[in-house]
Amino acid sequence: MQLPSSLLENAVSEFAKLPGIGKKTALRLVLHLLKQEEVDVNHFSETIAQMRSGIKFCKRCFNISDSDICAICSNSMRNKHLICVVENIRDVIAIESTDQFSGAYHVLGGIISPLDGVGPNDLTIEALINRVEKEEIEELVFALNPNIQGDTTIYYIQKKLQNSTCKITTIARGISFGGELEFADELTLGRSLANRLPVESYVR
C-alpha cells in the first residue's frame, strides 16, 4: 500500500504499532483524524502524552492511580485484610465492575512464564509477600487466568507463604453461565464435577 504523503505514512505506521491494528485500520483511523478540526486532533495528541507522563502506579497495590496511593487502597470502606491478586490492571477493572468484591488488590504486572522470559523477579511478588507479612492480610484470593502460567504463579507464591497463617484461595473455575456442557473441555468439566457445590450455596 503506497501512500501519497510521508506525513500520512508516518502517522499510519505509528497507529499500526498498536496491538490489533493493521495497516488498513490504521489508515482508516488516520483519515478520520484528518477530517477532524486541528484543535481536536491536538487535544487527542496531548491527552495521550499527558496520560503517559502523568499516570502513577499505586505504591501499595501497583494499580494505576493519579496519586501515590490509589483510590481503592485509600478507601476506608474497603476490607484491607482481604487481597485479590490479579495479573494486570484490566483484571482490576473487570472485577470492580462486578461490584462483588470489597477488599483491596495486588497487581502482579504479569504472570510467571519462563517461555516468555518472565520470572518471579519481574513481577511484584516480593512486594506482595511483604504486604502479607506487614499488613496482617487474612486472605489472598487469586484471580489469575486459568492456565499453566497462572497455576505456576499461584503455586510459587503459595510456597513462599507456607509459613504464614494467611488463607489462600482462588476464584471458582467451572462452567460459565450460559455455557453449554457438551462444548466444555474435559479439564473444565472434570474439575467442575470434582469441585461440585451444595445447591443451597449456588442458588442464593
Next chain:
Amino acid sequence: MQLPSSLLENAVSEFAKLPGIGKKTALRLVLHLLKQEEVDVNHFSETIAQMRSGIKFCKRCFNISDSDICAICSNSMRNKHLICVVENIRDVIAIESTDQFSGAYHVLGGIISPLDGVGPNDLTIEALINRVEKEEIEELVFALNPNIQGDTTIYYIQKKLQNSTCKITTIARGISFGGELEFADELTLGRSLANRLPVESYVR
C-alpha cells in the same frame, strides 16, 4: 466501566472517539501505550499532531499531498486527459495499488446523499467541472461505490457536463473474481448479463 485514574479515563475516551473503537478496545490500546517508553509515546503523539497540521490537499485533484500539487498530478508520465473520479483518498490508494490506471484523479470528498445532508456544494464537483473545461479532459472514469448515492452523483455530474465533448464512463460492475453466481444478488447478476462482454476482451 469505572477507571482508576482520570488521566487514563481521558485517554480512553479520546481513543473511543475513533471509528470502530469501543471503550474496551480503547482501554487495551491505552494500556499498551502505558507500557511503552515515554519517548515512544511522545513520538506517537507528535506524529499525529504534525500529520494533522502539516498535511495538504492537492489544489488540482484534492488528493492528500505533502505539497500544493500532489505526486500523481505532478508526474509527467501520467495521462492528464484521463481523470478517475473517486469519493475519497482511500479509493485513490486502492486504485493505485492495482497498477492498472495511468491517468490522474479527482477526489470528490464524498458523494451526494441528501439523507446525510451532503449536497453537490459540499463536494468538489464545481472544481471538477472547471477542470474538464480548462484541462482538455478527454474521459472521466467514475469509480464510485455501486449504490444509489453513487449513481445519483454520476447522474448529477453527467447532467452538468452534457454540453461537453468529454467522454464519461464508469468502472465495470459485475460478478467479482472468485465470487459465486448463486450468491450474487439479482441486480448485479442482471446487470452483468445485460452488459455482457465479448470473450476476446475478457481473456487478455
